[in-house]
Amino acid sequence: MAQSTADDAPIVELHDMGKMYGNIRALRGIDLAVRPGRVTCVLGDNGAGKSTLIKVISGLHQHDEGEYRVDGEPVRFTTPREALDRGIATVYQDLAVVPLMPVWRNFFLGSEITRGVWPLRRLDIERMKKIADEELRAMGIELDDIDRPIGTLSGGQRQSVAIARAVYFGARVLILDEPTAALGVKQSGVVLKYIAAARDRGLGVIFITHNPHHAYMVGDHFAVLRLGALELSADRGQVSLEELTNHMAGGAELAALKHELAQVRGVDVEGLPEETELPATPASSS
Amino acid sequence: MSAQATTPSPPSPPTQSATGLEKRTAERSLARRFLARPEVGALIGAIAVYAFFWVAAPTFRPADSLSTVLYQASTLGLMALPVSLLMIGGEFDLSAGVAVITSSLTASIFAYELTLNVWMGVIAALVVSLAVGFFNGYVLVKTGLPSFLVTLGTFLMLQGLNLAVTKIFTGNVATNDISDMQGFSSAKAIFASDITIAGVPVKITVLWWLLFVALATWMLLRTKFGNWIFAVGGQKDSARAVGVPVARTKIVLFMLVGLGAWFVGMHELFEFNTVQSGEGVGNELLYIVAAVIGGCLLTGGFGSAIGPAIGAFIFGMVTQGIVFAGWNPDWFKFFLGVMLLGAMLLNTWVRRQASRR
Numbered sequence: 001m002a003q004s005t006a007d008d009a010p011i012v013e014l015h016d017m018g019k020m021y022g023n024i025r026a027l028r029g030i031d032l033a034v035r036p037g038r039v040t041c042v043l044g045d046n047g048a049g050k051s052t053l054i055k056v057i058s059g060l061h062q063h064d065e066g067e068y069r070v071d072g073e074p075v076r077f078t079t080p081r082e083a084l085d086r087g088i089a090t091v092y093q094d095l096a097v098v099p100l101m102p103v104w105r106n107f108f109l110g111s112e113i114t115r116g117v118w119p120l121r122r123l124d125i126e127r128m129k130k131i132a133d134e135e136l137r138a139m140g141i142e143l144d145d146i147d148r149p150i151g152t153l154s155g156g157q158r159q160s161v162a163i164a165r166a167v168y169f170g171a172r173v174l175i176l177d178e179p180t181a182a183l184g185v186k187q188s189g190v191v192l193k194y195i196a197a198a199r200d201r202g203l204g205v206i207f208i209t210h211n212p213h214h215a216y217m218v219g220d221h222f223a224v225l226r227l228g229a230l231e232l233s234a235d236r237g238q239v240s241l242e243e244l245t246n247h248m249a250g251g252a253e254l255a256a257l258k259h260e261l262a263q264v265r266g267v268d269v270e271g272l273p274e275e276t277e278l279p280a281t282p283a284s285s286s
Numbered sequence: 287m288s289a290q291a292t293t294p295s296p297p298s299p300p301t302q303s304a305t306g307l308e309k310r311t312a313e314r315s316l317a318r319r320f321l322a323r324p325e326v327g328a329l330i331g332a333i334a335v336y337a338f339f340w341v342a343a344p345t346f347r348p349a350d351s352l353s354t355v356l357y358q359a360s361t362l363g364l365m366a367l368p369v370s371l372l373m374i375g376g377e378f379d380l381s382a383g384v385a386v387i388t389s390s391l392t393a394s395i396f397a398y399e400l401t402l403n404v405w406m407g408v409i410a411a412l413v414v415s416l417a418v419g420f421f422n423g424y425v426l427v428k429t430g431l432p433s434f435l436v437t438l439g440t441f442l443m444l445q446g447l448n449l450a451v452t453k454i455f456t457g458n459v460a461t462n463d464i465s466d467m468q469g470f471s472s473a474k475a476i477f478a479s480d481i482t483i484a485g486v487p488v489k490i491t492v493l494w495w496l497l498f499v500a501l502a503t504w505m506l507l508r509t510k511f512g513n514w515i516f517a518v519g520g521q522k523d524s525a526r527a528v529g530v531p532v533a534r535t536k537i538v539l540f541m542l543v544g545l546g547a548w549f550v551g552m553h554e555l556f557e558f559n560t561v562q563s564g565e566g567v568g569n570e571l572l573y574i575v576a577a578v579i580g581g582c583l584l585t586g587g588f589g590s591a592i593g594p595a596i597g598a599f600i601f602g603m604v605t606q607g608i609v610f611a612g613w614n615p616d617w618f619k620f621f622l623g624v625m626l627l628g629a630m631l632l633n634t635w636v637r638r639q640a641s642r643r
Contacts, residue, residue: 080527081529092527097521097524098516098517098520098521098524098525098587099520099521099587100516100520100583100587100588101513101516101517101520101587105513105516108513109513109517109524109525109528109530110517110525110528110529110530111528111529112510112513114509114510121509121510122504122508122509123508123509123510123513125508147319
């Protein structure tokens, strides 16, 4: 990697961050650093706190404990716009595009380029089409027609357009909320490719997923959430895909599940990990 | 992994990217792109209806018949236009029909009771019309209720107000004649005069209508606000997420309907000098019919400004064509219903053809 260590300082940092919803502790003791040109994968089961974490980082919610720093400076965003102004952009799974509008209009929606003075101020269509086309190409996205309604693109391509858009509008940190969740194998591959492309352009990427295989393909750092706390936080070199999958499946639960499955006839538990390999106590009490 | 690895090195060098863009946009055939336009179905329908009456009714053919058709189309089209924009923005306005009468009544009663120049009435009507539109939009974005219900409420309220307030002031269901008041002739010149084009008398509303359609088309396709209209109608949440002011866009759209109601209301007032307070009911559906025939999607996010103009033109042709053909006008609504269903089928078919890859 051609990245020098000097500008390797984290853009987004969480220190012992916690978040309460009333009496419910959604997150506690979260430490996370997002560096430029690195992909930080946040994994976890449903309800582990992944959504809460991105909501805090993207400015939808505020944290209650600890610190949230951008460029080393403590912040407390009240709207997503503020986060966006600091270069933290979120690409939501469904909230990305308007299906019936052309690709280039979607690309610039909300930040249209205009020319002329009011009341003759109008869209600079030529320029927008040109920029959209160039930006999409720079991300390696090949579309046969930029005028096509974005709804006619595949799910992976749509995600990719949304990613390219965030990159163009000055995102330094890209938060991707389960971009591969609703996609097939091939489409997921398309999105993973653009995640890598965004990383290579020097962006810090927070990749939320519950698929350890997808995470391991592009990730530089892995954070596994469980019940609102970090169960694992390790760099790529410190963790193997098997370990990651194990953590993801929720070690202790997996052991319990194996125990239960062993009592069902016809289920082969030979290949499953041994309970002793996992740091959990056997779940036998009920 | 190296930083350069992800650039998949396209076969063409980057210097060709500008010409590549031209080529790529041209790849979709011209015919397909044309079929993808929202108003194509309506255009085909309009040609068919025109040909039909040309054959069926010889009196339909001369230029002054066309002028009558256009006049009929313009009074509907002037309202169908903002109603369509609103529909592209994802909302309905069921109060649009009676709002026109509210506007006429306001101007008439205000000017007459205070014995002011009629222009004061015109201004008062503008304020009231915009306020009604604002009310609809504001209640919609604040409560999150469907526009069908919000404007149904406004529709009933305005209907009641139109009758009750008129009776309070005039003791009658109609307003007093204002044709002898100060400023009447200048107002009539703007809202309801006849002008002659190439020897054919044409109502001025036709010109206003065409002008507004042109303006709306430009706004829809070439301005930021037009972009936002499609976005809030197509996918409200996505639009909000990328920074489009959704609430403001919707309120402005409702106020544009108010503006249209004001304009048509002023035309009615200065054309007939007096207003029947119970009228206008049912017209809101005709506006929606024109919009839908013109290719606006009922669910929002798709449509044009030209489409509803063609829809209104079809409406004008059917209304007048039946008269010219000497048929019983009782059949008019039946034909309109047939047109609506036919247009829906045609539009759906055309769109399927266009989206096929």
